[in-house]
Amino acid sequence: MRFFLRTFATRFQQNPNTRTMANNHRTLWEKSLQLVRQTVSEEQYNNYFAPLDFESYSERSHVLLLKVPSQYLYEYLEKHFVGVMRHVFKSVFGTDVVLRYRLVIAKEEKQTVTVTGENTPDTPGADNREEPNDGWDAQLMPNKTFQTFIEGAANKLARSVGVHVAEHPGKQNFNPFFIYGPSGCGKTHLINAIGCRSREIYPRKRVLYVSARIFQVQFTDAVKRNTTNDFINFYQSIDVLIVDDIQEWASSPKTLDTFFHIFDHLLRIGHQIVLAADRRPVELQGVKDRLLTRFKVGMTAELEKPNTQLCIDILKAKCHRDGLKVPQDVINYIAQTANGSVRDLEGVLNALMAFSIVYDTNIDMKLAERIIRQTVKTEERPVAIDTIVQAVCDHFHVTERELQGPSRRQQTVMARQTAMYLAQKLTHMTASRIGQLVGGRDHSTVLHSCKAVEKRMKGDPDYALTVKEVEQQLAQSA
Secondary structure, eight states: OHHHHHHHHHHHHHOTTHHHHHTOHHHHHHHHHHHHHHHSOHHHIIIIITTOEEEEEOTTTOEEEEEESOHHHHHHHHHHTHHHHHHHHHHHHSSOOEEEEEEEEETTTTEEEEEEOTTSTTSOOTTSOOOOOTTOOOOOOTTOSTTTSOOOTTTHHHHHHHHHHHHSTTSSSOOSEEEEOOTTSSHHHHHHHHHHHHHHHOTTSOEEEEEHHHHHHHHHHHHHTTOHHHHHHHHTTOSEEEEEOGGGGTTOHHHHHHHHHHHHHHHHTTOEEEEEESSOGGGOTTOOHHHHHHHTTSEEEEOOOOOHHHHHHHHHHHHHHHTOOOOHHHHHHHHHHSTTOHHHHHHHHHHHHHHHHHTTOOOOHHHHHHHHHHHOOGGGOOOOHHHHHHHHHHHHTOOHHHHHSOOOOHHHHHHHHHHHHHHHHHSOOOHHHHHHHTTSOOHHHHHHHHHHHHHHHHHOHHHHHHHHHHHHHHHHHO
16 A cells, blocks of 8 residues: 555656645645545445545644544544555645544534544654553543443533543643533543543543542541641642532532632643533532632533433443343333433443343343333433424324424424424423424524414414323323
8 A cells, every 4th residue: 555655646746737736725635535535445435534524724834624523533533544644645745744623513503623633743642652650540430431432412512522631631722621411411431531541642641530529538538637738739730630520519618728729720730620510610509709710711511411312322332342132122212211311221231131141031121111110210201302203293193304304384394393392391401402403493493483382272272282182191101
């Protein structure tokens, strides 16, 4: 392959139109794609290179910025094809190229995150890593990595920023990085993944994961032993400090004051801070403004409870890792009944595996229903929006594709508006989020639909009864 690349480079340099093409960076990018297509298989090209989109190239810094649709694609390219890409780009652009990727986090909201390739000249790669920091215990859970953290709409932004923070700790605008969300949404997994990736890339950095409760116990013990200064000095020496469940400090003003001094010092010297809580920073009771304002300096990202599809993906990934064979209908049932909690999902699967081994029985729907009744509080299960959509489609005799699509047929519009109305009533989602999930519409469409449904219910008793029946059905299934 190297001979092929050298031959192509020679032909390109001898082309009399080289100077003209050098001014057209997009043309150079298209030439690069042609060469890549001849180097890799057609399937590899279609899966990993065709989705790439050229954004810009800098003659001064030699930075080639590519737009990629997912974190997975970026990671796969860096792991498997970075060598091919560097050879090709050097041949076509005539110099070593620094690869950067702009990840499209939320296309509808135009949210993106820019990351630098691990193996490009301005980031530490495998050839120049430092020696390990021997004897340092980061207190991380080694099984909670980005590889085992399944990406979905509920966590895409937080995961993408987390990867960037892990690879460039303290050197970007995401410091501190504050993650919040309800219990069971994957916060602990994500912040552990950040620590694991940082520790892998920077072996000499002091990375430490600690829960808020352990931090408070350590601080209380330091006060009793009159070693508070040693306690503070230790934490001020951390390069990447990760603290979980900081909402537990709400009634501990002394702990918060001490953490403020640690936090302020680490922030001033450019060390990375990652925090997780079950609520937004402004909702943290007992936290003084001087700390809250510093939280706002960096990046705040929400982790939502996973929807049904993400739950299915998580279950499949866990089954694959554990070598567990679970029928698809059982996976779907668990995903729809496990409260949108990753912990519940894993707990149900672990119980299924234990029962199947102990009683030497196959995993089927009957066993799954038995486990769900024992382990999941189904009366607290929120109604998923895809469940609402399906119920509405059944009652109004339209397909989900019609409801999600642009059809203006009266029956379809009525069903679509009803789905939005029930979603706003039965979930805690914002109008913007509901609109995204129901055909990619904006929040104003959702608000208009809700008003239209309320007006129609007042003037049409039959329609009002239908809406009530759908709502009752959803309540019973929940």
